[in-house]
Amino acid sequence: MGEFELIARFFDRPVRRSPLGVGDDCALLQPAAGMQLAVSTDLLVEGRHFLSTVDPRRLGHKALAVNLSDLAACGAQPLAFTLAIALPRVDEAWLAAFAQGMFALADAHGCELVGGDTTRGPLAIDITVFGEVPAGQALLRSGARAGDELWVSGTLGDARLALEAFRGKVSLPQEVFEAARRRLELPQPRVALGCALRGIASSAIDISDGLAGDLGHVLRRSGVGASVALAQAPQLLAAARAGLKLDARLVEDLVFAGGDDYELAFTAPASRRDAVEAAAQRAATPVTRIGSIEAAPGLRLLDGAGHVASRDFGGFDHFGDSPALSAG
Ligand code: ADP
Ligand code: MG
Numbered sequence: 001m002g003e004f005e006l007i008a009r010f011f012d013r014p015v016r017r018s019p020l021g022v023g024d025d026c027a028l029l030q031p032a033a034g035m036q037l038a039v040s041t042d043l044l045v046e047g048r049h050f051l052s053t054v055d056p057r058r059l060g061h062k063a064l065a066v067n068l069s070d071l072a073a074c075g076a077q078p079l080a081f082t083l084a085i086a087l088p089r090v091d092e093a094w095l096a097a098f099a100q101g102m103f104a105l106a107d108a109h110g111c112e113l114v115g116g117d118t119t120r121g122p123l124a125i126d127i128t129v130f131g132e133v134p135a136g137q138a139l140l141r142s143g144a145r146a147g148d149e150l151w152v153s154g155t156l157g158d159a160r161l162a163l164e165a166f167r168g169k170v171s172l173p174q175e176v177f178e179a180a181r182r183r184l185e186l187p188q189p190r191v192a193l194g195c196a197l198r199g200i201a202s203s204a205i206d207i208s209d210g211l212a213g214d215l216g217h218v219l220r221r222s223g224v225g226a227s228v229a230l231a232q233a234p235q236l237l238a239a240a241r242a243g244l245k246l247d248a249r250l251v252e253d254l255v256f257a258g259g260d261d262y263e264l265a266f267t268a269p270a271s272r273r274d275a276v277e278a279a280a281q282r283a284a285t286p287v288t289r290i291g292s293i294e295a296a297p298g299l300r301l302l303d304g305a306g307h308v309a310s311r312d313f314g315g316f317d318h319f320g321d322s323p324a325l326s327a328g
Helices: 003-011 056-073 092-108 158-166 174-185 191-196 211-222 230-236 248-257 270-282
Strands: 035-045 077-087 112-120 124-134 148-153 203-207 225-229 263-269 287-294 298-302
Touching (some): 003 092, 035 056, 056 077, 056 124, 056 191, 056 203, 077 092, 077 191, 092 112, 148 270, 211 225, 211 263, 225 230, 230 248, 230 287, 263 270
Parallel strands (some): 077 112
Antiparallel strands (some): 035 124, 077 124, 148 263, 148 287, 225 287
16 A cells, blocks of 8 residues: 555545645644644654554554643644554554554544654654634733642552553553553543633643653743642542552652643632632543642652642652653
């Protein structure tokens, strides 16, 4: 099968919202009046961002999910995406499954494939997403202010727990492993929540590299600091909440430095707490208030007595040479 047959067969689908999709030199997009385009790209490389054994359907899902997660973090509604893919060989069953996983998520978010590039090479997938957001309303990393409250969506650390199980570093009961594995391989981008938080959240980021690290980006760009209680970790890890007993330190590592979570961390003025909870309800997405934003720079993790714990997640490498296989 040649390149063009491959594209026609697996990646050329009629577009509905975009004026022009696959097949010409450019695709054409038409954002609605008063909207700004939000654009983000993420490159996934085999061995670095995903295991070679991953189910292609799940890989198709995840390659798009990590990109939609960036739109979610900006409060942007997905419009369209492009797919650049390097394939070592033409494996039709693999391509069909990959496309199925990718398009299922795309359809769920009304996001159309409008173009891309296809070449032979080591397996790598680069998706660029385009979303729209009312002009001036995008959620940014730079808007956190002292006095704001700090929130996260969903649960954290379970994706990394699955990775540790794959690496043989922890052993998990089968059903715990399957649930954690779904978190690793089938992340659900928090698009509805991001959009619902427009005009409410003062800043937002999606958690791809671990809460502590990603929160650090928000704090630096906003010129503020934050305090978070370490003791919340077991409540934020789904496996721990479900009763799995794990070393307390490992739970903290997973929650604060796990990676591959694709949840949102966001801030909002304390006066908007009810609005945050209403937005979360509208988006059918659980949120947890985990801390507060303060003027003094830096992230302070507080121990049970409310003292600053000297905790450095740089040492979080029970996990082999490379950091998380985070894709976003
Ligand atoms: P060009 O030579 O202009 O770069 P190509 O020959 O690479 O165009 O691609 C032909 C058409 O197929 C273009 O419209 C391009 O956007 C689209 N395309 C190529 N690869 C993909 C892909 N993996 N997914 C979706 N569209 C693709
Ligand atoms: Mg061309």
